[in-house]
């Protein structure tokens with residue numbers, strides 16, 4: 473929450489002496505990943521940069537490991553203004569933002585470069601306008617690589633392997649439908665409930681990028697990881713409109729710049745983080761199925777059936793075509 477704290481008396485003094493903002497303030501950032509995840513490292517950097525740029529007047533309070541909320545709850549708090557900042561996967565926004573529903577469609581992006589160009593263009597502006605209608609300001613996006621399936625039962629190599637599989641998905645209608653189309657049963661669960669669900673047998677499979685597969689510990693319960701790369705939906709850093717408008721224009725700029733800097737930092741580290749995570753998973757017994765070993769044509773064929781459900785009018789069709797045409 474934005475608040476003035478006594479403990480920041482020293483910071484306040486420094487700010488006053490340095491001619492900075494008169495009040496030292498905390499900005500709370502809610503994060504579900506634990507320390508050590510590349511996402512948390514990037515946010516720590518954001519906090520340092522922000523404090524430097526504002527001469528200590530803005531202090532980021534990073535609440536990691538889901539201490540404050542799971543991602544659906546965090547997004548709800550951003551919308552109602554009871555949380556300052558949250559980092560969530562964009563899939564969480566898909567119930568409220570039509571643009572996110574479209575960009576969550578599987579196999580839409582040819583590459584991550586393609587996705588970044590789309591977000592940097594008109595589509596990104598549409599998304600940010602929709603976020604604003606929900607009481608949120610987009611500060612930046614973060615790389616989330618590509619998501620792939622993992623199972624506790626057996627390697628997923630073709631469409632047939634989804635039959636009877638109970639697959640944990642994020643809170644997104646698109647992913648629920650995807651699993652149904654593939655022939656499995658979707659189970660919506662928050663991230664921190666996935667391990668228990670593997671242990672109890674409530675689920676047989678889930679999907680995620682490599683750093684999250686490893687830092688979450690899911691790899692210990694679902695050792696068959698199939699690199700099908702069905703989606704690349706990025707992470708998003710959002711601030712509530714309430715917190716945003718309470719900042720001075722100079723503070724807003726400092727926050728935005730620190731956010732963009734942390735995103736660039738993360739983009740550079742991401743590939744390394746993927747390689748290291750995969751190596752760790754392999755070393756500890758994960759069985760990796762490469763994309764070339766998966767009968768992708770069957771899976772993709774079913775996944776694209778979602779397109780006809782989610783592209784509901786000409787405007788959606790134009791949007792998707794514009795994404796596909798983006799070089």
Ligand code: GTR
Nearest residue numbers: 560561642662663680681684
């Ligand atoms: C991670 C992502 C989290 C969360 C998680 C999940 O890759 O960084 O924000 O969405 O996946 O599957 O719930």
